Amino acid sequence: MRSRLLEHISSPQDVKALAASDLPLLCDELRQAILENSAAAGGHLAPNLGVIELTVALHRVFDSPRDKIVLDVSHQCYAHKALTGRAAAYLDPDHFGEVSGFLSPRESEHDLFSIGHTSTSLSLACGLATARDLAGEHHDVVAVIGDGSLSGGLAFEGLDNAADLKSGLIIVVNDNDQSIAENHGGIYGALAELRATRGATPSNIFRAMGFAYRYLEEGNDVTALVAALEELRGTDRPVVLHIHTTKGAGYAPAERAPELWHHVGPFDLETGEKRKLISGDVPRDGYADITARHLLERMARDPRVVAITAGMPYVLGFTPERRAQAGAQFVDVGIAEEHAVTFSAALAAGCATPVFGAYGAFLQRAYDELWHDLCLNSAPATIIDIGASVFGANAETHLNYFDLAMLGALPNLRVLAPVCLEEYLAMLDWSLDQRERPVVIRMPVGAPLERPDLAPAAPATFDTPTYQVVREGSEVAILALGGFFTLGEQVADALAEHGLRATLVNPRYATELDEAFLRDLPERHRAVITLEDGVLEGGWGEKIARFLGTSGVRTRCYGIPKGFPDRFDPQELLARCGITVEGIVADILGMR
């Protein structure tokens, strides 16, 4: 894309050097560049469109990286990246994709943290401000947080502590009256009242907590934003600047349907037609779609079945139409995974049948609620664990495959890892029908695999950890969990070509052991292989290795070593970990 201004911006200093009258043009160029980039490569389009003016104003007024700017969740970082030495990545198709979609200190000194989870910015800003004060330094610290991120408990903890600071901190509340989907929670009534009164209502949660407070209605007016920020620059106390922005600003399809344009794949800029569906859309006959249809059927029969999501209804397949159909039987709690889990535990205790769906990386936010509310109380809630695979997401902030290591020590919890659609639905039905314990089901990643041969016999129960032996063999046993079952099958096939008929097992249970089976294994096997689509340390395979440790059988566990790989190709990552059919076969032949 040709630009008059943006291509000459190599640092925030260049933004400061522009004539004030040029700032609107810079915003236009940024908007066009972000649109063209996202149309080609996809991205978090709507939130980024809403903060272009704010970002220009921030870099006009403040002096990054001396002044510290923290952007919550990174869903609003494209303009920031373009203004901090990375314009080419948005302007030039040859450079599209050179920068990540998230803040990354490896890319720039203006990106202070790797950030991809919501609600962290206020605590981070508090820490930076306190570090500044301890060092006797003087600079501004600015946090930018969207209204959607305010529903997360950490954001409240940060807000609560920020109010107590005895020094300067600027919190920009970027209020577009929208989370990923629509907002839920009492705080949004409070924000709406502030917007409706242009900040004048005496019922002001920010002032009540002790903040100075300014309201700016023109949140997409760069001149007004510069003036407002100039006024706050150098503040010696914590202050909230509440600005009203438009999600998707400047692109009509996104303004009309911000949920569908929150996170998009490539699309046609003219027509708004998308070539790949991401947020808001539910691809037909994918696992999410099938899950929603299945749950809606059960809801129709049982008014106590209730589906829950935390800000992302589409992960369980709940489109706006299906949410309407489910009525009170669908609850989106906003970005509040902790609440979602504790709420689910109480729903179960109250004899309802809750199903909470979340990405593995976000379920992490509720670890203590899983431990203390769900598992300690052995509450029969079902959690659908989404994207938990190296094929699930490849941003360092969004690795969903730490789930089994996180869940493995939780008492009373059953974690099931289905291979195929038939197993997934059988496990879901069993879980919804039982009242004994909490259950996590790892939703397979990718297109549903149909494998009637692996389907459990009806009526399927998962009351006792029992492995499914798919092939009886000897010498070598391959225990291949969930998404890696087909890999195990390929390894078994390859071994057969070497004349070795291996035992092939679908373990199904991802944190508990079929001890009877394992106890007998060493009788006819000299080597055992575990394959898991998850982090190696603390994972499922290590439990097998520990159990078999005293037996004399040799055990080798395959999984992903802990680390934060970023923007990786899953197959390449697996190859680097030695997880290929050839590699595993060679290892096995070497172990005999």
Next chain:
Amino acid sequence: MRSRLLEHISSPQDVKALAASDLPLLCDELRQAILENSAAAGGHLAPNLGVIELTVALHRVFDSPRDKIVLDVSHQCYAHKALTGRAAAYLDPDHFGEVSGFLSPRESEHDLFSIGHTSTSLSLACGLATARDLAGEHHDVVAVIGDGSLSGGLAFEGLDNAADLKSGLIIVVNDNDQSIAENHGGIYGALAELRATRGATPSNIFRAMGFAYRYLEEGNDVTALVAALEELRGTDRPVVLHIHTTKGAGYAPAERAPELWHHVGPFDLETGEKRKLISGDVPRDGYADITARHLLERMARDPRVVAITAGMPYVLGFTPERRAQAGAQFVDVGIAEEHAVTFSAALAAGCATPVFGAYGAFLQRAYDELWHDLCLNSAPATIIDIGASVFGANAETHLNYFDLAMLGALPNLRVLAPVCLEEYLAMLDWSLDQRERPVVIRMPVGAPLERPDLAPAAPATFDTPTYQVVREGSEVAILALGGFFTLGEQVADALAEHGLRATLVNPRYATELDEAFLRDLPERHRAVITLEDGVLEGGWGEKIARFLGTSGVRTRCYGIPKGFPDRFDPQELLARCGITVEGIVADILGMR
């Protein structure tokens, strides 16, 4: 203790049957019983004294267990227990200790959940109310939450969602203007303004979020409380009843020093002299005391060293005097572990040197912040992991020994498990001096053990996982981590009596492996034993078993199987797990 009323109360129905004029006497009797019980057995005295009148009023007005009463954190459950069939446990010294200090569904149908962590009550009440609505039932749901618990993010998520309920829910905010120690955070200014205006200020965060709101100044007046609750009974919308209570009400020493009387051991009821120190007090020359003195010394030399706690300053030894001495270099964030971790990550990024101390069970609340803010950003913060041992706490809600399983998969994190005081201080100093990565140090439990022979050579560095080989032996290697090192030493001694000179190792690193050492082990050893004072599944030993799995050496891991044991004797628990010198020696002799 003799009582006129309390000993005849066998269920809430008996509270309802009393003359209204008898309720103050019932409160007096409850107070005397709780005082005598706590004087003999210890307990969470001050918070329980503050809610006696509220509890009588709740059981007078509502119809538990049909109506659902949820008490946050259980620090206010003694009167509830005494009124729900468990009076003898508070009245009769022969029955003291028969009930636990926490809500427990195993004890009574009036205890709806096992609860010991703060800030869960609002989400639980939301779930119960929603389950009621889905079932088409009609009863009241009441949550009681202290002001101290409101600083936890989950409480905010619950509040935010409760405000959105389209049906009845009563939230009693039990405001005694005190957390475990003093309160911190902007919300306490908001509560103070409400108290100062008797609820009349227009700046009302509860109303701003959409709640109906009532204020009651006489929070320790049972008649006023009954009247207020009667008014709210059967509400069809979410309502907050904000009551002003006195922490420690009715016992002068506790009213004067509520932090010191939050959680007490046995004491003399007449003089207030304590026979065992718990909350607020810091036993001289214990690990907490030594830690605070050490940190204060470092703070005096370096203004960027900062100690952080989440509502429990005393866990790091910070008495009120030491907090005053540290000034801005000590920060209590309130009960907000998530914020504490993310705040620490940013302090580290801002070149400060943060040290956050928390019990293992409460560090669980910050799992995602550890993963995403601290470890992904490899922020050089130090976390002191407290009580992480079967000897640390024996309530099912407070098991601190799940920490290694929780931390084991976190990339970039170093977890150190010192055996003795010398190691602990060397690790602390090393961690404070390095800028590479986050470090968790497991503070040993119990009286400091001095073992100069185990002290690392100065200057001690922990840059590379390297095990300390304490005795060179053969055939059997005992890898005994942290608090279980002395057990390993005893096992080695006992084996020596059998003529077997075992290798004895102090691994020091609790989640990373000394691969070079382990690779050489099978050469001279046929069996390896791991001993860890932590949960077995997902723990440290399994990593050793996995690493050695392909070697042919036999490995046996000792740890605590996952579960929620309650009110256990640690030695008995260990014996049940086969973790005794005799048991382990017998296992080893059988493995050869």
